[in-house]
């Protein structure tokens with residue numbers, strides 16, 4: 001089966017006044033349709049850098065990246081932005097909701113960017129917000145939502161364009177243990193329901209163990225810990 005995401009020999013280093021930091025030395029990865037993969041690694045190991053590159057938000061120094069089998073390395077920003085909207089939903093540690101927009105409007109914004117007709121998008125957004133447990137909170141601004149509720153909005157936003165892949169960077173890192181547990185299970189459940197592949201960065205061993213495949217980022221490469 002074709003991978004939704006694959007990477008070959010990706011390298012990334014940063015130049016700083018103190019010298020060059022080699023963050024990713026040789027990243028090889030393939031994520032199959034509907035597969036869930038976790039990435040653990042120490043703070044500073046390069047997990048966020050890796051997700052940014054895989055999502056086309058940053059460029060590698062060398063190596064190749066494929067989205068749905070299409071080589072995207074060295075493609076222009078306009079192509080990347082359009083392809084990304086169709087392929088990838090993001091969930092971040094700090095939610096990144098637009099503060100002036102309600103829960104529903106935040107979700108709809110992603111649909112608007114993708115060019116979905118608003119009537120259809122509105123119905124889908126309401127359905128998704130209900131699915132993540134926010135049927136009664138759709139008109140709340142982010143400041144009137146709890147952290148867990150904000151992340152539920154972000155999950156609905158990530159899914160509104162029905163992307164085949166979700167990239168999640170420590171999505172429970174800013175939540176208390178119980179809320180984090182519920183949010184993590186929600187992400188894993190909705191991805192399974194919609195046959196959406198999930199690449200999940202987490203520090204939590206328990207959460208990592210719930211994915212189909214567990215990887216660790218260490219010394220700039222991905223080590224496969226367990227294949228189910």
Ligand SMILES: Nc1ncnc2c1ncn2[C@@H]1O[C@H](COP(=O)(O)OP(=O)(O)OP(=O)(O)O)[C@@H](O)[C@H]1O
Nearest residue numbers: 014016021023041042043044045046047048049050
């Ligand atoms: N733009 C940049 N310029 C210079 N160095 C950077 C830049 N971005 C990241 N780094 C460095 O690259 C390394 C990896 O950072 P990254 O944020 O990817 O780590 P991480 O694994 O996500 O860590 P955490 O678990 O704390 O989120 C760190 O040493 C960081 O200081």
Ligand SMILES: [Mg+2]
Nearest residue numbers: 047048049169
């Ligand atoms: Mg990080």
